[in-house]
Amino acid sequence: MLWPHARFRRARNVDLQERVAAARRETPESDAWLKLLEAALGESEDGAVWDAAVPEPAAERPVKAPVLSHAHITLNGRAARRWLRQLLTLALPQQVRRIDGIALLEAALRYDDAGLDALAQEAGADPSILRVAGQMAVLPLLQACARRLARELPPTWWEGYCPLCGAWPVVAEYTGLERKRQLRCGRCGAGWAIPQLRCVYCDETHHDNLGYLTPEGGEQTRKIEVCNTCKGYLKAVTTVRALAPWAILVDDLTTVPLDIAALQRGYRRPERPGYSLECRITERRGWGRFVEVGGGWWRSLRQGEA
Incomplete structure (x- = not known):
């Protein structure tokens, strides 16, 4: 049964809508995957929450490490859980309440398959489905990082894996x-x-x-x-x-x-990423800015937070 209050953002991009519709006609067996992708891309379009979570690159990171290596990402917990509830309603509706959304995001970001499988076991979910859902879940955050950190990418990058997130x-x-x-x-x-x-x-x-x-x-x-x-x-x-x-x-x-x-013909894609990220995600429950009022500091909460 679907989560009662789940609302899904649909991507507004007309070209995307047409390509997805064509993909459904050509490969109807991919419909479940396309629904997750549509949800993730729709969430990415409304990227204010994810733009706010883009971290500063670590001052020191290993040679050949991607920009997000050793990053500490702080998320608006309420907004992140809202998004994960919507996505998991599509992928694993019976296990939505049992999956720790923030842990899911971190494991997916790090390409930590063992961590994802442990979350699946705890929730009684299919590990293969949760791995796919995890990668879709983290997509809005990663695309926000690509937008906001474009200037941080090395001007020359000789590695085969991504200079931002380490994926092939x-x-x-x-x-x-x-x-x-x-x-x-x-x-x-x-x-x-x-x-x-x-x-x-x-x-x-x-x-x-x-x-x-x-x-x-x-x-x-x-x-x-x-x-x-x-x-x-x-x-x-x-x-x-x-x-x-x-x-x-x-x-x-x-x-x-x-x-x-x-x-x-015997060729394959690697199962593991080119570079496994060492990074962490924590939850920011009150996500506002601090303003000075009458000589003191007060947190100005954004609409919808209390």
């Missing part, structure tokens, strides 16, 4: 006339340049060990980059302009035949 890319873009290779993260939407003749997973650069697969039927804008050293693969697309963050995720779903072709 889901697609390589070849954009514009120059067709330079740009990797795109499916979690936060960040993009970063990397040399063309290089495996994003194992750094292989010898051309004899690198190649690509092309779809049948003469498709010119799609291919699959493959590495015969680590047996990894990455989908690639030629575009006029960079994909919007939402389009990266929808595009990944609608090109599943490319994944199947790669898997049938």
Whole structure:
């Protein structure tokens, strides 16, 4: 049964609505996943709560660590729980009340599958569903971080994993006339340049060990980059302009035949992220600003807080 007071934000982006509708027609079996994605992208559009939670990057972090490594994120607890209640109503309606939402966000942000599985066990939920729901739950926060921390990204980044959140890319873009290779993260939407003749997973650069697969039927804008050293693969697309963050995720779903072709030939995507984040999320129950009134400091609560 659905949570009685759950209200779902629908994404207002017309292009997104049309792409999702097309994806439903082409892959009706993906409807449950698309509902979660729609909810997450709708929440991301109304991003004030998540923009306010974007942390300052840690002053000291390890070499090659993403920007969010060792970050301390403080969330508006009420707003975060409202969002998680809505999302989990779609994914796990019977277990909504049993799942610690803040712990779910932190485990998903850190790619802590063991932590997610422990939460699932405590709630009597399907671990595989909670893993997917966790990644959708943290998407609005990560996309807010990508918007607000864009200037913090290193001007040159030689790693295959995302410079913001540590995830592997889901697609390589070849954009514009120059067709330079740009990797795109499916979690936060960040993009970063990397040399063309290089495996994003194992750094292989010898051309004899690198190649690509092309779809049948003469498709010119799609291919699959493959590495015969680590047996990894990455989908690639030629575009006029960079994909919007939402389009990266929808595009990944609608090109599943490319994944199947790669898997049938023995290639795979890594199961673990390129860099596991060491970060934490805490709850801020009263989320206002402090103003000076009559010589004293008083907290000015925002509408809806008491």
